Amino acid sequence: MKIIAYALAGAALFGAVSTASAAPLKVFACVPEWASLVKTIGGERIASVTLATTAFENPDNLKPTPGMIAALGEADLLLCTGIGLEDEWLPALMERAKNPNVAKGKPGYFMAGEYAKVIEEHNEGEHSKVDARGAEEEEVHPHVQGDPNNVRVIAGQLAKRLIALDPEGKDVYTDRTKTFLSQLTALTKELKAKAAPLKGINIVVQHDHSTYLFNWLGVRTAAIVEPEPNVAPGPAHLAKIIADVPKNRMRFVIYAAYEDPAPSRFVSEKAKIPLIKLPFTVGGTPEATDLLEFYKDSVQRLLDGLAGRERT
Incomplete structure (x- = not known):
């Protein structure tokens, strides 16, 4: 009887996990371009998107609010640029939110800039950054959304991550990503000529x-x-x-x-x-x-x- 009881309990737990994983996702996005992209790819599978900054704010200078901390604490996916853009505020925000699901290295942690072809930034003089050895650090321009070729790659990687977090939404993510990439390819060809x-x-x-x-x-x-x-x-x-x-x-x-x-x-x-x-x-x-x-x-x-x- 104990074996049966344990089996039933295990089945119930598996069902709860499956239901949770299939639930629409809550997203915390650092900047508007990635909030827009995840909505485009995710459609109805995205339950909510909390946006840390707007197009009328410098993304380098965010001041976290209690609402942001609470939203990040409940998020299934942290979606930011990385490559230095949010360094001034994101680590402290993550520390206060205490959400293990979006910790670095977890599936819920996605930095779009890691998949972009970056352009190096050459800093010289008193404003250059140096490492502990006194050598100048290599920096890159972080605003990768300006090149649609970067967005094309990021969209594909983001779709894979959404499927990993929400396997039951695979068909939605796949179809919507294909549609977006087709539209983006046609548009960039048109705009380059124009x-x-x-x-x-x-x-x-x-x-x-x-x-x-x-x-x-x-x-x-x-x-x-x-x-x-x-x-x-x-x-x-x-x-x-x-x-x-x-x-x-x-x-x-x-x-x-x-x-x-x-x-x-x-x-x-x-x-x-x-x-x-x-x-x-x-x-x-x-x-x-x-x-x-x-x-x-x-x-x-x-x-x-x-x-x-x-x-x-």
């Missing part, structure tokens, strides 16, 4: 945040208004950029949705070139409602700048 006039042009950027987008399109960053984020540029630096605009044929100035455009507007007005706001991520402009629309709107805004039209 954006051909942008290849090789020089522009001014407020900060070096759209490296992957520009690399994909062949746009050159000829000047940076704010070399250090959140540090106001000095008058001499701005004067040099303005003087260099005609010499280097810089066509327009861009800033991200989360940035105060004041210094870029100053350069735009003095140099008499258009000022362009880029969404930077999903939700940064009314048009950038998902990843596909983000690429469409980014390309269109850059083309408008090339045509001399301001987009703010």
